[in-house]
Amino acid sequence: MPLVQTQQFGELQYADDATVHFPHGLPGFELCHRFVFIQRPDLAPVVHLQSLETPEVCFPAMPIHAIDPNYVPVIAPEDEVTLGLRPSSPLNPAPVNPATLALALLAATAEGELTANLFAPIIINMETGTAVQAVRMDSLYSPHYSLEGAACS
């Protein structure tokens, strides 16, 4: 099994099928294309997306529907192409693909408040391991959604 050096978790082994590929990187991290999921039972439902190229780049994340069960993802046509998804129609702007996973990146403010980025979720095609950060064109959701007092299911 290949090894990855991480800043937070030390050296870890990972399976090739646990990797995720961002063809275009993420905004601000355009050179980070390959990530691996780090799932620790004691941290569930939080997972970590660890860069395979840059040890210090590691994003905490959690399933977006655990934060907002009614969340409606919107995936731009160009992101659908990147993900290899069937293009949606105007009548079906939010395709629910059973092989698709949506994660929200978590962050801590300087004051220690935990927030989730619901404005730009990570969308992963679990069949292919391809992922994008799908930036919304609307302003329905915040990039700084507060998790303080959030009731997660």
Add this chain to the structure above:
Amino acid sequence: MLVIRRKSGESFFIGDDIEVEILDASGSQVKLGIRAPKEIPVVRKEIRLVSDQNRVAARPIPGPRLEQFIKSLKSPSADPIRPL
């Protein structure tokens, strides 16, 4: 903020090297063409916002703070990786 009115096909300059042309304006959308030197990044505002937020997200959350949050969840899922 400087406000100027332009029609489709018209353009304006920012400094000597950056030209912004109105390619199409219909409904609530405007299509712009931007000619700028390669070294000048042109980024949609929402991408800049996400970029800034990603840099914050890449900073480790202090372990105790993360554990406190996880404990506060009423019924944490045993399997976080599940389809939509």
